[in-house]
Amino acid sequence: MFACEHEDVIGKIQPKIKEVADKLEEFGALDHVGDLRQRGLMIGIELVKDKVTKEPYDWQKKIGAKVCMKAREKRMIIRTLGSVVVFMPSLCSTKKELQDMLDIIYECIEEVTE
Known part of the structure; x- marks a missing residue:
């Protein structure tokens, strides 16, 4: 039996989605985040070499x-x-947990790209 098996997971998801969206706004301040995409709790954070021109990193850098x-x-x-x-x-x-995980991702992006 899973921990969330008896919870109303779907009914409780909308406030979590909103909080994640609010937290993602902080990522816009990072110099190398070019775009943020969110669909529910699925997130894509695009890393770019130059935020203004949206120039991508060279794929060989494996950023x-x-x-x-x-x-x-x-x-x-x-x-x-x-x-x-x-x-x-x-x-x-x-x-x-979502806040903590997003904090970790933010720190990692900042450490790797700055």
């Missing part, structure tokens, strides 16, 4: 993979699709 490896050092597993960091948390994650 997305470096962010993911930095997150693993902090005991969090995320994935990348090229230079897009993908975050797809469990639907039964608490608001606090």
Whole structure:
């Protein structure tokens, strides 16, 4: 039996989606975040070499993979699709867990790209 099996997961998801969207606004301040995409709790954070021109990182730099490896050092597993960091948390994650995970991703992007 899963921990969230008896919870109203779908009924409780909308406030979590809103909180994640609000938290993602902070990512816009990072110099190398070119675009943020969100559909429910699925998030894509595009990393770019130049925020103004949206110039991408050279694929050989593997910038997305470096962010993911930095997150693993902090005991969090995320994935990348090229230079897009993908975050797809469990639907039964608490608001606090979502905030904590987004804080880790923010720190990792900042550490790798600055």
